[in-house]
Amino acid sequence: MKDMxxxxxxxxxxxxxxxxxxxxxxxxxxxxxxLLLLTGxxxxxxxxxxxxxxxxSFRIIYVHVPTVIVAQSxxxxxxxxxxxxxxWRMKLADVALKAMVPFGMALTALGLFTGxxxxxxxxxxYWEWTDARLISTLILLFLYFGLYALRESLSSAEAAGRGxxxxxxxxxxxxxxxxxxVEWWTTLHQGETITLTRIRMPPEMYIPLLINLLxxxxxxxxxxxxxxxxxxxxxERETTWVxxxxxxxxxxxxxxxxxxx
Amino acid sequence: MSAxxxxxxxxxxxxxRARADVLNPVIFLLLAITLFALAxxxxxxxxxEHAPSILWVLVLLTNMLALDxxxxxxxxxxxxxxxxxxxxxxxxxxxxxLLVQWLVTGLLIVxxxxxxxxxxxxxxxxxxxxxxxxxxxxxxxxxxxAIGAALTAGARRGSALLALLVLPMLVPVxxxxxxxxxxxxxxxxxxxxLYWLGAISLASLMAAPFATQAGLRITLEQ
Numbered sequence: 017m018k019d020m021x022x023x024x025x026x027x028x029x030x031x032x033x034x035x036x037x038x039x040x041x042x043x044x045x046x047x048x049x050x051l052l053l054l055t056g057x058x059x060x061x062x063x064x065x066x067x068x069x070x071x072x073s074f075r076i077i078y079v080h081v082p083t084v085i086v087a088q089s090x091x092x093x094x095x096x097x098x099x100x101x102x103x104w105r106m107k108l109a110d111v112a113l114k115a116m117v118p119f120g121m122a123l124t125a126l127g128l129f130t131g132x133x134x135x136x137x138x139x140x141x142y143w144e145w146t147d148a149r150l151i152s153t154l155i156l157l158f159l160y161f162g163l164y165a166l167r168e169s170l171s172s173a174e175a176a177g178r179g180x181x182x183x184x185x186x187x188x189x190x191x192x193x194x195x196x197x198v199e200w201w202t203t204l205h206q207g208e209t210i211t212l213t214r215i216r217m218p219p220e221m222y223i224p225l226l227i228n229l230l231x232x233x234x235x236x237x238x239x240x241x242x243x244x245x246x247x248x249x250x251x252e253r254e255t256t257w258v259x260x261x262x263x264x265x266x267x268x269x270x271x272x273x274x275x276x277x
Numbered sequence: 278m279s280a281x282x283x284x285x286x287x288x289x290x291x292x293x294r295a296r297a298d299v300l301n302p303v304i305f306l307l308l309a310i311t312l313f314a315l316a317x318x319x320x321x322x323x324x325x326e327h328a329p330s331i332l333w334v335l336v337l338l339t340n341m342l343a344l345d346x347x348x349x350x351x352x353x354x355x356x357x358x359x360x361x362x363x364x365x366x367x368x369x370x371x372x373x374x375l376l377v378q379w380l381v382t383g384l385l386i387v388x389x390x391x392x393x394x395x396x397x398x399x400x401x402x403x404x405x406x407x408x409x410x411x412x413x414x415x416x417x418x419x420x421x422x423a424i425g426a427a428l429t430a431g432a433r434r435g436s437a438l439l440a441l442l443v444l445p446m447l448v449p450v451x452x453x454x455x456x457x458x459x460x461x462x463x464x465x466x467x468x469x470x471l472y473w474l475g476a477i478s479l480a481s482l483m484a485a486p487f488a489t490q491a492g493l494r495i496t497l498e499q
Contacts, residue, residue, distance in 0.1 A: 158445040170431075193449045
């Protein structure tokens with residue numbers, strides 16, 4: 017077992033190996049994501065019972081909660097990739113960093129948007145400056161903006177990757193402090209805000225939520241692997257194996273298995 | 278003379294000779310606070326009510342201006358490269374740089390805080406606590422900001438980028454700082470906030486020399 021993991025770790029040093037290995041994973045994850053998200057969303061929007069307090073408007077939970085949870089997971093994954101990149105200089109970690117930032121940014125923005133839409137009927141306002149989770153999600157969005165902007169402005173790709181790695185790690189260390197401070201602030205200010213009452217959810221309400229959450233994680237896997245494979249192709253475009261792979265694709269004889277020589 | 282004091286003397290001398298670089302951000306702070314006082318039409322009670330928030334936001338922005346040039350001169354004349362050649366000495370030299378960066382912005386702001394309090398119409402009884410809160414919080418701003426300055430020293434349009442990278446990470450300092458001054462205005466001792474600010478400052482002092490060093494190496498590689 018230990019040896020297997022060790023071999024896997026060393027193999028991850030080769031972008032080419034990753035590119036080939038992940039081709040089936042990409043499609044399976046994509047398919048699974050589509051199935052789960054469709055099931056969960058359909059179940060949640062049509063069959064789940066309406067909430068006794070919020071009525072139909074609570075159904076946006078099936079989009080909102082998975083989005084925000086995965087958006088936070090993406091930042092955690094960014095910090096871990098950054099650590100791997102700085103410590104082991106693994107090229108693949110840089111590819112992963114680059115692939116994950118726009119996805120995480122989009123999810124965070126979507127999470128804020130769906131939260132605002134949900135807040136309107138429930139709290140009577142799109143935005144509430146005294147809610148800790150809103151504020152820390154907004155700050156998360158700015159952290160993503162920073163990572164994106166830093167990569168854009170550093171000229172060499174390698175430097176950009178390592179710069180983003182440092183920023184992602186510093187950000188990850190900072191997130192608990194930011195969260196705590198924001199909670200501190202809102203409990204001091206807390207007045208008449210209506211917080212979402214903690215209702216014990218019946219199973220027919222939370223099972224679709226779990227399905228959507230799982231689907232969102234599969235989507236994360238699918239999007240990141242697809243973007244990573246594209247990025248690997250772009251970075252290794254001068255190599256013979258990419259040329260061979262492209263040729264195989266064109267002649268439609270490669271069958272996904274590539275012989276580099 | 279040890280490496281630490283030698284480098285400290287050099288940094289202080291450089292700061293002393295580039296007086297405009299030291300004074301401009303602080304003058305910006307005075308100017309911006311004056312603008313706020315004017316924009317609020319000099320209403321004393323409104324000014325006093327918003328003083329903690331105005332003060333802390335402007336302190337953060339002033340630091341962004343000051344941090345922007347932190348490594349640029351050394352980068353341009355090549356001394357930064359010399360400095361980073363030896364990893365052991367680089368850590369010490371960067372620690373000096375961080376300390377001097379705080380001395381010429383954070384400490385200067387602390388010393389000026391009675392004046393700032395006067396412009397913002399704060400009662401004189403809170404001046405000591407105001408200075409203490411700034412003393413606890415501004416090191417974190419300089420040290421965390423230095424990480425951003427190291428990463429953006431070689432970047433195009435570095436100053437806007439610096440603010441974008443660093444300001445979200447300084448949200449805790451802002452929150453605890455504002456809360457501390459507010460509590461001081463209510464006549465209480467802001468113990469918890471001061472502990473938090475001090476802890477963040479010390480933690481960032483531990484991490485910043487390593488992170489700035491890594492950031493500067495990236496900047497030099499380009």
